[in-house]
Amino acid sequence: MTEYVIRFLVGGAVVSAFAMLGDLLRPKSFAGLFGAAPSVALATLGIAVYQHGAGYAAVQTQAMMAGAIALAVYSVVVCHLLVRAKLRAVTATVLSLVVWLIVAFGLLIVTGGQT
Structure with a gap:
């Protein structure tokens, strides 16, 4: 339960920081890009480093x-x-989902990454 609280707090803080950065940039459509994925990824990686070490992260x-x-x-x-x-x-999104899976797992196989 503590991990979820930490993730919530860190994620919220980072989301807010990225949202402020996005608000400063032009065009305003960048605000949405900076608001979600990068901040959640950074919060998740921070927790992963803390709990499992740098190799896992x-x-x-x-x-x-x-x-x-x-993507x-x-x-x-x-x-x-x-x-x-x-x-x-x-139809376009379902067909493209197959492309996404092939590219994502193909890159992991080529680079030797793990899932």
């Missing part, structure tokens, strides 16, 4: 980076399927 960092790269590829594929292929949103 390094493995988790590899998985986060693979997921981020896969970027997923986003590009969804955009292409929606705009060029004129697919419906549900």
Whole structure:
């Protein structure tokens, strides 16, 4: 239970800091980018280092980076399927989810990371 309280407090503080940073940048759409994922990832990695050590956190960092790269590829594929292929949103996202899984796990296998 204590881990959840710490994660909540640290995550909230980091989310607030990133939200303030995002508010200073232009365009304002960056505020949402800085508000969620980076702050949660930093809070989670801080707890991982504290509880399990730097080696464990390094493995988790590899998985986060693979997921981020896969998300970027997923986003590009969804955009292409929606705009060029004129697919419906549900179809485009489901097809692109397969691409995300292949890229994410492919990167982990190529880099020797663990899941």
